[in-house]
Amino acid sequence: MKQMALFFSKTALASCMPLLLMAGWACNTSEKKAAKIAQASRDSAEACTPIKDPNNPKPMALMMRQMATNADSIRAGILMGIIPDSLKYPFLRFYLVEPTDPGVLEPQFFENARLYQQAYRSLMNTDKAEMINAYNATIAACINCHQRYCSGPLKRINKLPITGLP
Amino acid sequence: MKNSLLYFCLLFLISCGQTPQQPATEAISANATYYGEKITADSVIQIDELAQLMGDQTEIAIKLKGPVEKICQKKGCWMDLRKEDGSTMRVTFKDYGFFMPKDGAGKTAIVRGIAKIEETSVADLQEYARDAGKSEAEVNAITTPEKELVFEADGVILQ
Numbered sequence: 329m330k331q332m333a334l335f336f337s338k339t340a341l342a343s344c345m346p347l348l349l350m351a352g353w354a355c356n357t358s359e360k361k362a363a364k365i366a367q368a369s370r371d372s373a374e375a376c377t378p379i380k381d382p383n384n385p386k387p388m389a390l391m392m393r394q395m396a397t398n399a400d401s402i403r404a405g406i407l408m409g410i411i412p413d414s415l416k417y418p419f420l421r422f423y424l425v426e427p428t429d430p431g432v433l434e435p436q437f438f439e440n441a442r443l444y445q446q447a448y449r450s451l452m453n454t455d456k457a458e459m460i461n462a463y464n465a466t467i468a469a470c471i472n473c474h475q476r477y478c479s480g481p482l483k484r485i486n487k488l489p490i491t492g493l494p
Numbered sequence: 495m496k497n498s499l500l501y502f503c504l505l506f507l508i509s510c511g512q513t514p515q516q517p518a519t520e521a522i523s524a525n526a527t528y529y530g531e532k533i534t535a536d537s538v539i540q541i542d543e544l545a546q547l548m549g550d551q552t553e554i555a556i557k558l559k560g561p562v563e564k565i566c567q568k569k570g571c572w573m574d575l576r577k578e579d580g581s582t583m584r585v586t587f588k589d590y591g592f593f594m595p596k597d598g599a600g601k602t603a604i605v606r607g608i609a610k611i612e613e614t615s616v617a618d619l620q621e622y623a624r625d626a627g628k629s630e631a632e633v634n635a636i637t638t639p640e641k642e643l644v645f646e647a648d649g650v651i652l653q
Binding site for chain 1: 527528529530531532568569570571572586588589590591592593594595596617618621649
């Protein structure tokens with residue numbers, strides 16, 4: 329009986345061996361294939377990653393993009409009832425860094441920057457009741473300056489004010 | 495038999511008379527660059543077919559292909575695509591969210607977004623003129639707004 333069981337188990341093992349080997353080979357192949365696909369998709373993702381700005385933007389442009397990102401975040405916070413915090417959003421002295429167009433550095437630009445800074449300070453010291461007005465006043469200062477100096481970003485800035493709330 | 499031959503000839507003539515407007519899948523070269531949202535090169539319409547497709551509509555979502563005539567020399571924040579008749583269509587980028595390389599003129603662009611007829615203000619027209627490197631006299635000569643066909647792209651392939 330014992331011999332019979334041993335015989336059967338040996339036979340079963342022998343007959344299964346090719347299958348096991350094939351399964352092992354298949355696993356190995358599919359692993360290699362998966363690795364190849366993953367590598368190819370990584371390569372193509374690297375090759376095709378969209379570019380945001382290929383022109384070495386000037387520091388003022390970069391700073392203003394950061395300001396726009398901050399405004400998005402402040403806006404989202406205000407809509408959830410969170411008063412903006414100057415530690416989280418410190419004032420960026422954009423008027424001290426190099427602009428794309430040096431021609432903008434005229435008295436009116438610095439006056440606009442002063443008005444913006446004033447509005448920003450009020451926003452950072454606002455209470456809950458006034459925060460929407462203070463925020464909108466800050467954005468209005470951005471719009472006012474961009475209408476005169478660089479109208480391209482207005483498409484984005486015009487979406488920032490908080491309107492239509494009761 | 496005679497009738498079916500007649501129908502066949504008629505169908506053949508109708509199909510020949512139609513202008514080709516089938517969107518095509520464009521080949522993308524290995525050195526193509528992508529800007530904004532990653533877009534694909536399928537369902538692309540030639541820029542010269544846009545007017546016909548728009549008809550009376552003032553706005554249409556579409557993917558277009560055309561040669562780049564000019565790019566904003568300050569920041570790369572707009573570009574002009576040239577039509578066959580020599581006129582151009584200005585392309586701006588959604589939410590000022592991405593930019594073209596300033597040396598991209600002469601390449602071919604595939605742009606995805608919204609073509610629309612809208613009025614461009616004097617201030618904007620003057621700004622575009624300044625960006626294009628026009629003289630202050632030329633800029634000051636712009637005194638009336640212009641109703642024009644423009645394009646706002648959310649993704650661009652340049653090659």
